Amino acid sequence: MKSILYTFKNFKFDILTTLSTIGLVSLAFLFWQNLLTLMLTSVLMATIFLIIIIYLKVKEKDFYFISLTKREDKEDWIGDGKFEYSRVSKCFQITQASPGCIYSKCLNWSDYKYEFEFKLMKTCLGAVLRAVNLSNYVMMQITKTGIRPHVLVNGGWIAWEANTVNLVFPKELSFEEWYKCQLVCDKGIIHIKMLRKNNKILDREWQLPQGVLAFSFKKDEEDTNPINIPFPINLEYGSAGFRNFGDEKALVKNVLLEKI
16 A cells, blocks of 8 residues: 555656646647647647656655565665565565665755664664765664664764663564654754554654764774774765664565655
8 A cells, every 4th residue: 555655656746747638638629620729739738748757757856665575676775785575574684784785866865754664583673874875874773672873984883772862662672563663864863753553662862973983993802002093973964774783684664765
């Protein structure tokens, strides 16, 4: 049902333009006085139709719906790891995917809603946001007990525990259930909603870190004086996607990306 709804939304102007053209040509047939009038009317309608279609194709879209219920849904995703269609579950599975996979058509988006349905299979699911590339992004790691925000800067990770940022679930998530997650990037804040069958589990927000983050680099494992190198944080725009490390595993489907 969702696929049908968003397919119509995606092509609504094309459909309305086609219906309008058919209606106008039909009126021309009813009231035409001579063959020349009919021909001119038909050419005019066809020209208007063509101009509108070209405009709509060139115009940047403000939403994308990817059902992830068939193999070809992977076409516009970029990244590494096992992000592939599961014939048994009839959706996509994400595992052994580091640094992850992101959707290629909204790399320059800034403020947007990222919504998807998921089912935890093992450990967690990483939801990626504001990814300018696969070395710089925000990740909201969804575990059974809560959400652990991560920031990846030039390949270096900083993470926060769910209890320290008030993102603990009132009840543990089940490995048997499907859930819906909605993440809204609005300037420097990420609004987080978690639902199960339209019942709200979590409705919170998390402030993106600002300024610089310092990462410690050791020459080797025995180095007791690591070098601290600061990196500026740039999380103003970027695409969305998924990431799971090692044997972390989850199922995902019905992805919606929409500008706000």
